[in-house]
Amino acid sequence: xxxxxxxxxxxxxxxxxxxxxxxxxxxxxxxxxxxxxxxxxxxxxxxxxxxxxxxxxxxxxxxxxxxxxxxxxxxxxxxxxxxxxxxxxxxxxxxxxxxxxxxxxxxxxxxx
Amino acid sequence: xxxxxxxxxxxxxxxxxxxxxxxxxxxxxxxxxxxxxxxxxxxxxxxxxxxxxxxxxxxxxxxxxxxxxxxxxxxxxxxxxxxxxxxxxxxxxxxxxxxxxxxxxxxxxxxx
DNA sequence: TTGACGTATTCCTATAAAGGAATATATTCT
DNA sequence: AGAATATATTCCTTTATAGGAATACGTCAA
Numbered sequence: 070x071x072x073x074x075x076x077x078x079x080x081x082x083x084x085x086x087x088x089x090x091x092x093x094x095x096x097x098x099x100x101x102x103x104x105x106x107x108x109x110x111x112x113x114x115x116x117x118x119x120x121x122x123x124x125x126x127x128x129x130x131x132x133x134x135x136x137x138x139x140x141x142x143x144x145x146x147x148x149x150x151x152x153x154x155x156x157x158x159x160x161x162x163x164x165x166x167x168x169x170x171x172x173x174x175x176x177x178x179x180x181x
Numbered sequence: 182x183x184x185x186x187x188x189x190x191x192x193x194x195x196x197x198x199x200x201x202x203x204x205x206x207x208x209x210x211x212x213x214x215x216x217x218x219x220x221x222x223x224x225x226x227x228x229x230x231x232x233x234x235x236x237x238x239x240x241x242x243x244x245x246x247x248x249x250x251x252x253x254x255x256x257x258x259x260x261x262x263x264x265x266x267x268x269x270x271x272x273x274x275x276x277x278x279x280x281x282x283x284x285x286x287x288x289x290x291x292x293x
Numbered sequence: 294t295t296g297a298c299g300t301a302t303t304c305c306t307a308t309a310a311a312g313g314a315a316t317a318t319a320t321t322c323t
Numbered sequence: 324a325g326a327a328t329a330t331a332t333t334c335c336t337t338t339a340t341a342g343g344a345a346t347a348c349g350t351c352a353a
Contacts, residue, residue, distance in 0.1 A: 084196035085311085089265075096272050102330060115312050117331055136320050136329045144272035151270065153201075154263035160208050160256035197341085214300060227342050229301055248299045248350050 079150055082126045087111060088119050092142050095129060099141035191262055194238045199223060200231050204254050207241060211253035 083089055087109055094100065094108055106116045120140055123129040127146040131138050195201055199221055206212065206220055214232065218225045232252055235241040239258040243250050 080198075080201070081196045084193045086192075087311090089192070093268075096269055112313060113330070114314085114332080118311080121331080133320090136327095138330060142269070142272070144269045144276055147266050147269045148273055151263070151266035154259050154266060156205075157208060157254070157256045157259045158263065160254070161260055164255075164257055199341090224343060225300070226302080226344085230341080233301080245350090248297095250300065 079126050079128060079146060082122055082128055083150070085119070085122075087115075088123055088128075091116075091119060091123065092128060092147070095140055096142035096144060099132075099139040101134075101137040101139055103137075105140070191238050191240060191258060194234055194240055195262070197231070197234075199227075200235055200240075203228075203231060203235065203252075204240060204259070207252055208254035208256060211244075211251040213246075213249040213251055215249075217252070 083092070090109060091105060094105065102113065102116060102120065105120070106113045109116060120129060120131070124131060124140075127143055129140050130143050131140045133139075195204070202221060203217060206217065214225065214228060217232070218228045221228060232241060232243070236243060236252075239255055241252050242255050243252050245251075
């Protein structure tokens, strides 16, 4: 079986570095495709394709303005990712506290 | 150019659903490969390969115990993801407040 | 040492996809 | 209408998988 389709979910969509760059760029303010092309140093067709992927999973919104298409990041769509990573938060806190405990125990042992 | 290598970074590693399942499963407690195989309903070689990918990017740790290899999630490695998504937090809050404002404005207009 | 068990690796196949080139589509201007 | 501009889509090629089958490797038990 091959790799799963990128367009299927948010996790796959953000796996591509250029797409993450696009999201970071477009979260501040909406932009026409041309500006994204300049910014990414990538061909216009490639950028358009990345934008379609992002759009399919709801990570960007688009609206037409004359000949331009203005894209912007839909930050809301990133939330599920945030929530998913957050479920691990208590565990890395555990790990940190265990490391801390060990360090403290070691220091105490050293003192005596 | 083809798709970038999965093994290269955490974002690609978690793009695969089965690997996310593995992370969720192994964060509670370490497990031998056999149990992961049962849980995922996937062939043992496939599971081993996913584990190697996760291991390469530091998302899981492994230790040998007799004939078993015990894997556990390294929650710390998920933090960068959490941080990345967090940079968008203020923007989705913006969007929410704008939606709220509009809703309130609409309600106010309706009342008058 | 031999066999059994648990896991990793190799080989193979089918498929998704990233980027470039060329082309199509949409919109504005003259 | 016709040309110019901005973007989207199609076609093509190269490459990285994901999973299954077969096999190799490592460890324990008798």
